[in-house]
Amino acid sequence: MKYTKNILGTMLLTAVVTASCVDDKPLAFEVEKPASIAGMEYLNDYDVLKNYVSSSANPDFKLGIALAASDYIAGGQVTQLANSNFVEMTAGNAMKYASCVNDAGEMNFDAVENFVTAAKAGGLTIYGHTLAWHSQQRPKYLNSLIKDKEIEIDPDAANNFIKYICGEAGVNSWDKQATYVLPKALEQGVEYTFKVDIKASEAFEGLEFWPIWEASPNKNEWGGSNDVQYLGAKGAIGTDWATYEWKFTSNFPLDKLQIVFGKFGGTVCFDNLALVKDGTEDNLITNGDFSEESTEGWGNNWNGPSFEIGMEGAGPAIYYVDQVNNGKMEIxxxxxxxxxxxxxxxxxxxxxxxxxxxxxxxxxxxxxxxxxxxxxxxxxxxxxxxxxxxxxxxxxxxxxxxxxxxxxxxxxxxxxxxxxxxxxxxxxxxxxxxxxxxxxxxxxxxxxxxxxxxxxxxxxxxxxxxxxxxxxxxIHWETVEKGNTIPLTPEEKKEVLTAAMNNWIEGMMKATDGYVTTWDVVNEAISGGGDDGEGFYTLQSASNASADDAKNNFYWQDYLGNEDYVRIVVAAARKYYAENGGTAPLKLFINDYNLESDWDDNKKVRSLVHWIKKWEADNVTKIDGIGTQMHVSCYANEATQKSKEEHVVKMFEILAESGKLVKISELDMGYVDENGNSVKTENMTEAQHKAMAEYYKFIVKKYFEIIPAAQQYGITQWCITDAPSDSGWRGGEPVGLWDSNYSRKHTYAGFADGLAGK
Structure with missing residues (x-):
């Protein structure tokens, strides 16, 4: 039969110039076709994609597709396309932390379990995406794990004291002094007992007690005996509280106490001071237990140490927050x-x-x-x-x-x-x-x-x-804080977050029950900027992120450490995989983007290889492969496109030299015109579609040419169809191998030809 004018108009509205027949659903009647549709007819002669994988490829090579788990589970046309063209799937979001964990830290793996069940039924393997990432986390919950901890308040255990911070040790015993002005001078010729609890930051000898008559008309505080009583040392001062006692007869109307420790360079603490006249019980020192948190009457000498109220036991406590990063000067x-x-x-x-x-x-x-x-x-x-x-x-x-x-x-x-x-x-x-x-x-x-x-x-x-x-x-330069909560130490934060990471990975491994044998173990670890001290990029961190990213993401590596971060995740993945039904070899990948970038001459991929060597330097951690995301664009500008292609080749060469398995993990493509603008699907010309097809073929062919067969893990197409205009991922761009009506595009042919090595 022939098209009528109205029928032809309807067909042209429902099929863009890139449209061809939907896989497995040929037309049931013959028609005369417009030239634009006839130009797509060759696509009907192509087989399903998985049948084009080169015979020289690794026999374990996996051709994959990324899908929303819910779309695959629905069992519709997307499911048919996936089952007929691919052997492996990556869930877009369903296996990420924020999809399985809520803001209270409660985990729900129902969607993951249903996805695994559906994949088994469809005969597809699953590539796990992703175990550790800074994005799509639950910052509210994770930050709650490392919030300041409450100080247990026990009024009976509350203890204030005064502490003197000496800094550099002096040469003479009198170089550092703690002084106290008595409210009332002592009686000359009367016996007194002075008791004080003392401890120090480290053990030392040489602390002495020298009461003085400060108001003496012939004061001689530099020596002699006209106004000072030199009562001598009391042996070693330890790091735990101990009571020291001096009994003496006041030779003068002494009005000031001097405790001297000038040759010590640490911190000395005093508490429970009592000065009692024999035969009485009255303490002549006001606030000797520092219960009032006051230093009234206390001082130091001209060269003396600084002093403050210290606190033990009950709050509010005094604690310190370091304002210096990397005071340990770590490489x-x-x-x-x-x-x-x-x-x-x-x-x-x-x-x-x-x-x-x-x-x-x-x-x-x-x-x-x-x-x-x-x-x-x-x-x-x-x-x-x-x-x-x-x-x-x-x-x-x-x-x-x-x-x-x-x-x-x-x-x-x-x-x-x-x-x-x-x-x-x-x-x-x-x-x-x-x-x-x-x-x-x-x-x-x-x-x-x-x-x-x-x-x-x-x-x-x-x-x-x-x-x-x-x-x-x-080096540490700290603020002095006070309150009934105290920040966790870096060690405490690392401990609690390591437990949280282990809990998450164990839950995911239970949900997948050994079926998922390959994972993005860590996603997007490299920052793409900074200098790690060895000429490579630093890791992602809240410190080098934008304000919004620092607020909305959670950078595990800031707490687990640049090297331990990956080691902890790798160890957990291997442990809980084996404990939850995993018998096949587990393959763990580091996945990242912009590895093919030309603006930094592939510095990011070089940095990733460098960091993998650091992570594996413990001779325990083993990373099996590298995933390159390749969210690329085809450029109308010939010079730009040539540069892009040259750096794709360089990336593959660097990845091949790494000796690791190599996966193109998230391949999709847009188009950029001569003016540098991304072209939307609705504005694409057939020539532009064909240029994209050639670039797909180039990328896939170069993968097989450069990556040794033993290192060829697979290629995953990230977008099965073009993105709707309201999509959160490259909205409105021609990123699919099929159009929005599930019909093959020129890019399908380019991808297939690349797989076949044409």
Whole structure:
């Protein structure tokens, strides 16, 4: 029969120029066809895609399709296309964390179990996507696991005390003193007993008790006996509370207590002070147990340590939050908090010396210039993201030494070089050739008010004539916080999140019951920016994400660690797969995008291979393969398209050299015109469709040509049909091998020809 005008009009409305017959449903009658439809007729001669896989491919090669699990389970035309053309499926979202876990942390794997059942019935394997990812997580639930923990309040256990933070050890016993002004002077010639509980951050000897007559008209506090009683030391001071006692007769109307410990460089704590006249019970020290959280009457000497109320047991507690990232100076972690400036040169991070710090930890070195004009011609800066306020309390600690003895100055800066104030630390460190530990609490100077201070500057050219090398290690600059909750330590966060990750993976492995033998074990780990210290990209992190991404995603690696993150997930996958019916070899892939990118000359794929070597360096972790997503576009601009193709080839070469299995895990394609604009399906020309077909053929052919057969895991087409205009993925673009009416497109032929090696 012939078309009538009306019938022809109807057919042209329902079939775009790219349309051909739907697989397995040929027309039941003959017609005269318009030229545009006749031009598609050749597609009817193509077999189903899986029959085109090259005979030289790995016999285990998997041709896959990505589908919504619900679409496949529905058993309609999508199911027919999948079963007839492919051997493996990837669920678009159904097997991701946010699809199975709710905001309360409750897991539901019903959709996964139904998907597995349907795949078994259809004879398709499943590629698991994905076990670990920063996106499509449940930040509300996961952040609740690592929120500040409540401090158990036991009023009977509450204990306040006063602590003195010495910083650098002094040369003389009197260099560090805790002083207390008595409300009333002692009676001359009367016997007294002084008791105090003391503990220290580390054991030391040399603490003495020197009560003094501060109001003496002939005061001689530097020696002699006109106004001071030197009552001597009491042996070693330990790290646990112990009671020390002095009995003495007051030789003067003593009005001030002095406890001296100048040769100690740690923290000394005092509690339960009692000074009692013999024969009485009245304590002459006010608030000796510090129950009022007051330091009234307490002080230090001219060279003295800072002091504050400490607390044990009941809250509100005092705790510290470190504002310095990577204070341990770990290789591969950002060094943005540590900056070196030499006169006439640009700012650079400090040089990490691996294992050369105290007790084998890492440190950094800074070498001062010779012939300096100013003490600040060489500077070392500790920088935080936090803006410090005037009067804010802080605690700082670090190890330090130099190649020669040298003093240094410390200043307040906004950012490195933006000077605010001449004095920062309560006591400047004096460098020696041996490692020393510095610890002090202090108050941000009033002069920085409103100026945005973020930086401590160490001026390292006190010796202007000679250059020396200075070393710093284990740097921490902390805010002093107070409350009835306390942040989990990094170790505690890692522990609770490791348990959560294990729980999730165990649940997924139970739901899949050993049927899913290949997984994206970690998805999109590489950031595509930054420098890990070895010339490669860093991992994804909240610190290098946009504000919205940092809020809406959950970066497991920020808590589990750059290397342990992948190791923990791999170990859990292998353990729970074996425990839940898994008998076939388990293959675990790292999946990522932009590996074929030309704008960075394939740096991302090189970085991924580099990180896989780091993850496997423990000789336990084994990663079987690499998935390259390849959400590409075909470009009308010939030079651009040529560059894209060259870097696809480079990517395959790098992946082949890795020795890992290689999967094109998420292949789809759009079209970009000469003006750099993505073309929507409705505006595509036949020539553009054919150009896309050629690019599909190029990609698939190069995969088989470059990837050794033993490394060829498979290729998965990410979009079975063109995307609807309202799709969340490449909306309105011609990304499918079939059109929206499930008819083959020119790209179907290009894909098939690539598989066949034409």
């Amino acid at each position: 591969g972690q950002p060094m943005d908090n540590f900056i070196v400036r030499e006169s006439g040169k640009g700012d650079v991070p400090g040089v990490i010396l691996e294992g050369q710090g105290p007790d084998g930890i890492n440190c950094i070195s800074i070498t001062s210039i010779s012939g300096a004009v100013n003490t600040h011609d060489t500077q070392f800066f500790i920088v935080t993201d936090k803006v410090w306020e005037a009067g804010e309390q802080y605690r700082i600690s670090f190890w330090y030494k130099a190649t020669a003895e040298a003093p240094c100055e410390t200043q307040c800066h906004v950012t490195p070089g933006a000077y605010i104030h001449w004095a920062m630390l309560p006591q400047n460190p004096n460098f020696t050739t041996e490692w020393q530990h510095y610890e002090a609490t202090g108050i941000i100077p009033a002069d920085v008010a409103g100026k945005g201070m973020r930086t401590i500057a160490f001026n390292l050219n006190a010796d202007k004539e000679n250059g020396h090398t200075y070393y710093f290690a284990d």
